[in-house]
Amino acid sequence: MSRRVLVLYTGGTVGMVASGGTYVPGADFGPRLARHLTERRDGLPQFDVIELDQLIDSANLTPANWATMARMLIDNWDRYDGFVVLHGTDTMAYTAAALSYMLQGCNKPVILTGSQIPLQRSRTDALDNVITSLALAATPEIQEVCLYFSGKLLRGTRARKLKTSDLDAFDSPNAPALGRCGITLDLRHDLLLPSGQPDFQVPTFNPESVAVLTLYPGIPAALVEAALALPGLKGLIIHTYGAGNAPDADEALVEALARGIKRGIAVLNISQCIRGRVAQKAYASGAALERIGVIAGGDLTPEAAFAKLHFLLATGHSGASLSRALQTPLRGDASEPLACRPTPC
Numbered sequence: 001m002s003r004r005v006l007v008l009y010t011g012g013t014v015g016m017v018a019s020g021g022t023y024v025p026g027a028d029f030g031p032r033l034a035r036h037l038t039e040r041r042d043g044l045p046q047f048d049v050i051e052l053d054q055l056i057d058s059a060n061l062t063p064a065n066w067a068t069m070a071r072m073l074i075d076n077w078d079r080y081d082g083f084v085v086l087h088g089t090d091t092m093a094y095t096a097a098a099l100s101y102m103l104q105g106c107n108k109p110v111i112l113t114g115s116q117i118p119l120q121r122s123r124t125d126a127l128d129n130v131i132t133s134l135a136l137a138a139t140p141e142i143q144e145v146c147l148y149f150s151g152k153l154l155r156g157t158r159a160r161k162l163k164t165s166d167l168d169a170f171d172s173p174n175a176p177a178l179g180r181c182g183i184t185l186d187l188r189h190d191l192l193l194p195s196g197q198p199d200f201q202v203p204t205f206n207p208e209s210v211a212v213l214t215l216y217p218g219i220p221a222a223l224v225e226a227a228l229a230l231p232g233l234k235g236l237i238i239h240t241y242g243a244g245n246a247p248d249a250d251e252a253l254v255e256a257l258a259r260g261i262k263r264g265i266a267v268l269n270i271s272q273c274i275r276g277r278v279a280q281k282a283y284a285s286g287a288a289l290e291r292i293g294v295i296a297g298g299d300l301t302p303e304a305a306f307a308k309l310h311f312l313l314a315t316g317h318s319g320a321s322l323s324r325a326l327q328t329p330l331r332g333d334a335s336e337p338l339a340c341r342p343t344p345c
């Protein structure tokens with residue numbers, strides 16, 4: 001029996017239409033896709049298309065939208081064999097990670113995709129991305145949230161948008177692709193997550209609870225202070241240098257962080273580097289953060305770190321339990337910590 005897939009269209013370039021000299025999300029993606037697929041149905045699973053009431057350019061997305069999307073998938077979970085989420089590319093990696101955390105025990109494929117060129121344009125990359133995602137969503141061996149783009153199947157918690165205008169915009173710099181889709185769909189069965197028992201958790205996210213601060217040469221302690229004083233803040237992600245280093249020579253800055261941590265704000269250390277992991281003890285400038293209780297974020301991507309911190313806070317974690325959970329791999333989001341300390345030779 002042919003497998004059935006639900007496509008959830010949320011907006012993004014994939015379905016955008018020209019309006020007043022720019023692109024804006026266009027409605028009725030289902031009928032538009034059907035027109036493009038009339039001659040291309042062979043081998044496709046059966047599918048239905050639903051869309052958000054309010055289609056969004058994903059740059060406008062908030063954590064509340066993650067919960068809406070998760071609920072729409074969960075409401076249809078038993079009726080379909082797999083799911084495709086059509087999403088803008090700008091924040092697709094954040095949503096892929098957030099859905100991965102909410103859909104704990106996922107036992108069906110959930111494939112996020114989109115395109116760099118809208119479906120309505122002749123050079124569109126939407127058709128390959130959507131058609132291949134439909135095929136992947138009908139593949140029972142996949143039982144996790146993934147992102148498919150331009151030939152690569154990536155884990156939802158590992159994917160990143162790395163290119164603004166190339167068609168192969170996404171990659172997972174700290175983890176191998178789960179599959180390559182050329183003439184055939186070649187999956188890395190050894191890497192796919194095992195099937196689980198659905199234990200979905202869709203919390204109420206508080207957008208004020210997490211903030212992100214990128215360190216830069218000369219950053220004033222007052223900026224760190226101001227970030228930590230944001231109303232409702234419970235977690236601050238700092239994007240540090242290299243292996244997790246910060247300007248420890250600026251005592252006021254380190255003290256500001258230490259005061260925030262004492263007040264109960266979790267400070268999570270994520271590197272500005274694209275590849276590799278945070279190892280806070282490698283340099284004195286990282287060890288200073290370790291001493292005051294900054295949580296080392298390992299090789300979490302910035303997007304997964306943001307979604308994970310939000311998810312853990314919204315599901316009631318705090319203090320030591322939050323710190324432990326952040327450092328424990330969840331839905332394949334991080335490598336196990338290295339046994340040795342990577343100090344330079």
Ligand code: ASP
Nearest residue numbers: 012013057058088089090
């Ligand atoms: N701004 C668009 C969005 O994220 C970009 C895209 O989809 O490629 O919705």
